[in-house]
Amino acid sequence: MAVDPCGRIRRRMSSEERREQLLSVGARLFAQHPYDDVWVEQVAEIAGVSRGLLYHYFPTKREFFAAVVRRESERMLTLTEAVPGLPFQEQIDAGLDTFLAHVEQHASGFRAFHRAEAAGDPTVRAVHREYLAGVEEQILQALAADPSVADPPRDPGALRLAVRGWLAFMVAVCMEWLDEPGPSREQVRELCARALMGALAPAP
Numbered sequence: 001m002a003v004d005p006c007g008r009i010r011r012r013m014s015s016e017e018r019r020e021q022l023l024s025v026g027a028r029l030f031a032q033h034p035y036d037d038v039w040v041e042q043v044a045e046i047a048g049v050s051r052g053l054l055y056h057y058f059p060t061k062r063e064f065f066a067a068v069v070r071r072e073s074e075r076m077l078t079l080t081e082a083v084p085g086l087p088f089q090e091q092i093d094a095g096l097d098t099f100l101a102h103v104e105q106h107a108s109g110f111r112a113f114h115r116a117e118a119a120g121d122p123t124v125r126a127v128h129r130e131y132l133a134g135v136e137e138q139i140l141q142a143l144a145a146d147p148s149v150a151d152p153p154r155d156p157g158a159l160r161l162a163v164r165g166w167l168a169f170m171v172a173v174c175m176e177w178l179d180e181p182g183p184s185r186e187q188v189r190e191l192c193a194r195a196l197m198g199a200l201a202p203a204p
Contacts, residue, residue, distance in 0.1 A: 019057050022047050024109075026068045031111035035065060065116075066124045072113035073131035076102065082138055088146035092139075092196060096189045100174070104185065107178050114171055136163050143200065154202055162199040169195055 013021065025046045029038045040061055044051045058064035079102055080095045103110045116128035140163060143149055170192050177188050 015057075018049070018053075022049070022054060022057060022064075023068050023071050026064055027072065027106075027109040027112045030065060030068055030115060031108040035115070040064070062121050062124065066121070066127055068109075069113055069116045069124055069127045072106070072109040073127055073134075075106070075109070076113075077131060077134050077138075080135060080138055082142045082145075084145070088142050088149045089193075089197070091142050092193050093189065096192055097185070100185045100189055103174050103178065110174065111178065114175065132164070132167055135167060136160065139163050139196075149200070159200065163196075166192075166196045166199045 022043065025043050026038075029043060029046075038061075040054060041051055043064070044054045047054070054064070058067055076099065079098050083091060083094070086094070113128065113131075116124050140159065143159070173188060173192060177183065183191075
């Protein structure tokens with residue numbers, strides 16, 4: 001336990017709690033500012049820790065940013081995991097609803113995550129691309145498991161390209177939605193779901 005200047009007893013954070021706190025602060029700052037404008041000292045000050053303690057958890061600024069990106073990647077991949085046995089359309093609707101709720105509640109992390117592609121560091125960009133590849137596989141596996149949507153068979157390369165294009169569309173829609181939150185979550189979900197089903201529809 002520790003005592004603050006007002007005499008109140010504060011519980012000391014565990015290593016995992018402290019790490020999570022630092023990542024949350026980082027997500028907010030990287031969402032609001034370009035990478036080069038975020039200073040480690042600023043992160044430490046907001047979190048109420050020394051710069052040395054932050055470096056204990058993350059030896060470099062690049063590693064810190066990569067950890068922020070990886071944290072958001074793992075969260076979003078877990079949210080969109082396929083549910084065996086559900087029809088493809090139901091999976092997409094449920095997955096999008098959960099995903100969009102997360103985007104609303106963790107807007108800073110979402111913005112920071114998708115700024116990773118613009119970062120020059122190969123490690124950071126690799127984490128971002130691994131996430132997109134993971135979502136792509138989730139969608140393709142759910143599609144293949146639903147015969148009513150998977151038939152007639154379609155060219156795997158064309159399907160993969162359609163999913164990649166849709167992911168770029170969805171990210172752009174979510175970023176705009178966060179900046180100008182006019183449409184409801186349901187409207188955004190319907191827009192994204194229709195766009196995906198249209199992209200995956202077989203050519204006439």
